[in-house]
């Protein structure tokens with residue numbers, strides 16, 4: 001029996017105060033308008049309880065393509081995960097995080113939980129180009145508040161930088177700014193809507209065979225319980241089974257997803273398949289190395305710095 005390492009659950013989708021150009025769901029090249037949809041809380045709780053009973057318990061990412069803190073149920077969802085000892089990985093733009101939220105996260109969570117801020121810029125001018133009309137300095141203050149006030153509790157805190165045309169010149173400055181100040185830094189290339197690496201940023205290609213890391217490790221459950229092939233299916237083009245009807249583990253081990261994995265790894269996809277021609281999979285073939293201060297995970301177009309020391 002296979003178990004996912006992580007499950008991204010769309011407890012609520014279609015709500016984000018930003019509309020970043022690069023976003024698969026809200027960006028200027030998104031193929032349609034993302035509608036708002038929400039999973040009823042009793043169903044959310046049912047899913048969390050089912051995950052808690054799994055033989056190998058995955059972490060939960062409480063969102064697919066949306067801002068998780070826009071969900072009124074998020075505090076209850078976090079509490080339900082904490083009560084059941086389920087780790088979480090939360091990615092946020094930070095805009096809706098006010099002081100009460102930050103204090104809640106510090107007091108409820110520990111370092112098995114990760115909160116990472118997608119900032120993508122060092123200067124205000126660039127932030128506005130790549131993300132939106134919010135104060136970057138205010139978002140950075142929230143990162144520092146968590147680090148400075150968490151003591152021995154509170155989540156691991158990271159910052160993310162998605163490299164694209166308008167910000168790539170700030171990549172090194174971003175690293176210089178945050179190295180040694182947060183627990184983790186992620187740098188990755190922003191893909192276009194065709195799931196391709198823009199030509200300017202194409203570096204090399206990892207030709208090692210294998211299935212996509214998303215298909216193998218990260219399960220994606222939409223608001224209605226439908227399982228998607230990965231989080232880049234922002235509009236529900238793929239349907240691999242419904243967890244409310246079939247159960248989480250059954251869908252993850254089911255015929256539909258197994259067939260996608262088999263065809264993807266054997267290079268048997270045709271142009272009607274969602275995964276056809278996808279280059280995102282290159283981001284998932286990680287190599288690990290260690291420096292004096294960091295454990296680093298590197299793949300083509302993706303680099304994680306995990307700081308070894310305790311920060312704060």
Ligand code: SF4
Nearest residue numbers: 212214230275278280
């Ligand atoms: S190959 Fe691409 S589209 Fe298919 S699961 Fe992996 S990331 Fe998603």
